[in-house]
Amino acid sequence: MSHLPTDYPARHDPRLIALDWGTSSARAYLLDALGTVLDDAPWGRGILEVTAQAITAQERRAAFEEEFERMCGRWLDEYPEAVALASGMVGSNQGWADVPYQHLPQDLTSLADALTEVPTRRGPVHIVPGLLSDGPLPQVMRGEETQILGVLELAVDPENLDARAERVVALPGTHTKWVRLRGSEVTDFLTVMTGEIYGLLTQHSILARLARRPETPDMEAFDRGVQTSLNADPDAGILSTLFLARTLPLTRRLAAEQVDDYISGLMIGAEVASCVRGWLPSSPDHSPGSDRPEVLLCGEPQLCGRYQRVLRTLDVDAAIVAGDVVTRGLRRIALSAGLLDRPGKGME
Amino acid sequence: MSHLPTDYPARHDPRLIALDWGTSSARAYLLDALGTVLDDAPWGRGILEVTAQAITAQERRAAFEEEFERMCGRWLDEYPEAVALASGMVGSNQGWADVPYQHLPQDLTSLADALTEVPTRRGPVHIVPGLLSDGPLPQVMRGEETQILGVLELAVDPENLDARAERVVALPGTHTKWVRLRGSEVTDFLTVMTGEIYGLLTQHSILARLARRPETPDMEAFDRGVQTSLNADPDAGILSTLFLARTLPLTRRLAAEQVDDYISGLMIGAEVASCVRGWLPSSPDHSPGSDRPEVLLCGEPQLCGRYQRVLRTLDVDAAIVAGDVVTRGLRRIALSAGLLDRPGKGME
Numbered sequence: 045m046s047h048l049p050t051d052y053p054a055r056h057d058p059r060l061i062a063l064d065w066g067t068s069s070a071r072a073y074l075l076d077a078l079g080t081v082l083d084d085a086p087w088g089r090g091i092l093e094v095t096a097q098a099i100t101a102q103e104r105r106a107a108f109e110e111e112f113e114r115m116c117g118r119w120l121d122e123y124p125e126a127v128a129l130a131s132g133m134v135g136s137n138q139g140w141a142d143v144p145y146q147h148l149p150q151d152l153t154s155l156a157d158a159l160t161e162v163p164t165r166r167g168p169v170h171i172v173p174g175l176l177s178d179g180p181l182p183q184v185m186r187g188e189e190t191q192i193l194g195v196l197e198l199a200v201d202p203e204n205l206d207a208r209a210e211r212v213v214a215l216p217g218t219h220t221k222w223v224r225l226r227g228s229e230v231t232d233f234l235t236v237m238t239g240e241i242y243g244l245l246t247q248h249s250i251l252a253r254l255a256r257r258p259e260t261p262d263m264e265a266f267d268r269g270v271q272t273s274l275n276a277d278p279d280a281g282i283l284s285t286l287f288l289a290r291t292l293p294l295t296r297r298l299a300a301e302q303v304d305d306y307i308s309g310l311m312i313g314a315e316v317a318s319c320v321r322g323w324l325p326s327s328p329d330h331s332p333g334s335d336r337p338e339v340l341l342c343g344e345p346q347l348c349g350r351y352q353r354v355l356r357t358l359d360v361d362a363a364i365v366a367g368d369v370v371t372r373g374l375r376r377i378a379l380s381a382g383l384l385d386r387p388g389k390g391m392e
Numbered sequence: 393m394s395h396l397p398t399d400y401p402a403r404h405d406p407r408l409i410a411l412d413w414g415t416s417s418a419r420a421y422l423l424d425a426l427g428t429v430l431d432d433a434p435w436g437r438g439i440l441e442v443t444a445q446a447i448t449a450q451e452r453r454a455a456f457e458e459e460f461e462r463m464c465g466r467w468l469d470e471y472p473e474a475v476a477l478a479s480g481m482v483g484s485n486q487g488w489a490d491v492p493y494q495h496l497p498q499d500l501t502s503l504a505d506a507l508t509e510v511p512t513r514r515g516p517v518h519i520v521p522g523l524l525s526d527g528p529l530p531q532v533m534r535g536e537e538t539q540i541l542g543v544l545e546l547a548v549d550p551e552n553l554d555a556r557a558e559r560v561v562a563l564p565g566t567h568t569k570w571v572r573l574r575g576s577e578v579t580d581f582l583t584v585m586t587g588e589i590y591g592l593l594t595q596h597s598i599l600a601r602l603a604r605r606p607e608t609p610d611m612e613a614f615d616r617g618v619q620t621s622l623n624a625d626p627d628a629g630i631l632s633t634l635f636l637a638r639t640l641p642l643t644r645r646l647a648a649e650q651v652d653d654y655i656s657g658l659m660i661g662a663e664v665a666s667c668v669r670g671w672l673p674s675s676p677d678h679s680p681g682s683d684r685p686e687v688l689l690c691g692e693p694q695l696c697g698r699y700q701r702v703l704r705t706l707d708v709d710a711a712i713v714a715g716d717v718v719t720r721g722l723r724r725i726a727l728s729a730g731l732l733d734r735p736g737k738g739m740e
Contacts, residue, residue: 181620182639219598219635235635237597244592249585250567272529281629281666283659287567287583291530311631318629 145176194369269309542717617657
């Protein structure tokens with residue numbers, strides 16, 4: 045028998061193992077029923093590495109179970125009734141189980157009704173589905189749906205969440221997501237590859253040759269890039285401004301240490317301007333020129349600060365939401381799914 | 393004494409060594425005074441490789457002279473009065489000599505007045521200057537000025553060349569140049585990094601994971617990418633359409649063999665649309681809606697065909713200029729500089 049009280053979820057009783065399991069890494073957290081993080085596991089391997097040696101479907105499942113055991117086994121030894129819930133690419137066709145996408149519009153609070161269970165010798169691991177915006181030009185996400193729910197938990201008064209108020213959440217990163225919500229319902233989203241292209245350009249392109257990595261971010265160079273992007277003809281496009289990151293240092297108008305932040309400004313400037321001009325106003329509730337919804341930003345703080353800076357330049361309100369949004373989102377889904385109501389899965 | 397007639401430039405008498413010397417490779421050609429290519433040398437090393445082991449300025453000059461000798465020595469043994477003329481990055485501050493840029497507007501037929509001579513034990517090597525469009529957002533070219541002159545030689549009746557007719561030359565490649573001319577005078581140009589970014593995306597990005605290199609180009613996939621680009625809100629931008637090259641194969645709407653050509657269509661579509669909408673009409677001579685000048689395309693034929701396809705979709709006339717434009721441009725400059733008039737440099 046466990047030493048945990050099994051009658052009621054209480055503070056500091058380990059009840060939920062929350063897994064943020066993506067392409068290149070995995071994080072596992074031990075939570076109580078209120079969402080407090082009690083412990084975390086060392087970084088685990090992402091789905092690419094987990095499946096690198098696994099050929100058959102059976103080998104793949106075994107590899108995931110082994111990695112799950114490596115990250116969470118010690119918790120499950122001590123708290124066998126803890127429930128495991130995972131989000132991210134672990135639910136893709138390259139992952140542990142191919143969890144069908146949920147179609148838009150999708151209320152995030154209803155994701156709890158669409159979990160997929162993967163059996164393990166420790167009991168089931170539940171996996172959150174990703175979202176698909178279907179059509180000739182489809183958009184997909186896996187993992188971000190859970191983060192967005194966490195952002196709403198952190199930033200929006202629960203009493204306002206049911207209202208039909210429109211919100212935009214942006215998650216800057218390698219593949220930045222721009223997500224439009226009505227209350228807690230996702231109505232539309234967009235994926236922008238700015239982060240990945242920035243990495244390729246500053247590491248592998250000709251632009252890297254005249255650049256030196258700065259010791260601290262140079263926000264003056266960033267702002268210069270942003271202004272160049274914003275002043276450019278909207279038709280001109282990022283493809284034609286990028287070469288300035290070569291010609292400016294070549295003509296001694298930009299220092300080698302400023303090149304990377306200048307490119308960052310050119311690219312984030314172009315991305316944000318294109319989203320604000322082309323995507324934000326296309327909501328059925330917002331005609332161009334009417335009030336735009338505030339943008340909630342969540343991600344690496346320094347990067348979010350850059351997005352906020354550009355959004356404010358374009359007169360769009362933007363707030364940065366700091367905090368552990370994945371664990372909050374997973375705890376909310378576990379709660380809605382009734383996974384935290386149980387006295388303990390071993391006693392069902 | 394040479395066995396060549398020294399009184400008059402004649403067909404098939406070797407008179408000019410034309411060097412196309414860029415960042416990653418070098419080509420050398422032996423021409424007669426009429427521009428006929430009599431011989432070519434094996435590929436030589438580009439300026440990056442030539443200077444890889446050279447630290448001092450003296451070592452650098454020696455390394456270039458050695459490479460020049462390796463490519464052209466056997467010609468100079470036999471025809472010591474042949475004159476050498478080079479264009480490309482060999483004239484940059486990373487090259488053999490830092491040849492000052494010529495400022496816009498620049499008549500290409502006057503480049504002959506701005507050659508820089510580098511002394512060698514074989515006599516001088518002449519280097520063509522590049523062009524600089526100066527200002528807060530500078531543009532540079534080195535080598536393309538010579539190609540453009542070759543394009544004009546090939547495609548425009550000499551009697552029309554002096555007229556003030558406006559033309560646009562586009563040189564698709566790693567860094568595509570769009571160049572506006574009035575007669576033979578360059579008035580404006582733009583550098584677009586489409587080719588380099590395409591290479592990075594299809595080789596190193598997440599988009600490469602769902603792609604398989606096609607055996608033959610899939611123009612249907614290319615056209616689909618182009619249409620997606622052209623139908624997208626001009627504000628939406630390439631950053632937000634690129635992720636479709638992941639979601640379409642993921643949702644089985646695009647075959648793995650079609651991904652690369654689809655990306656090519658997205659990118660060339662975005663580039664050409666942005667140039668046609670944002671850059672072509674900004675000429676002082678052409679108000680938006682008035683007749684647009686024909687675009688002359690020159691470069692790798694298959695790539696030029698893609699640009700032509702998109703330009704025609706946008707109702708812009710485009711012709712592909714095929715032929716050896718570098719040697720034609722260099723021969724024209726050599727002729728204007730009087731380098732081919734001489735009875736032989738050894739007899740001056």
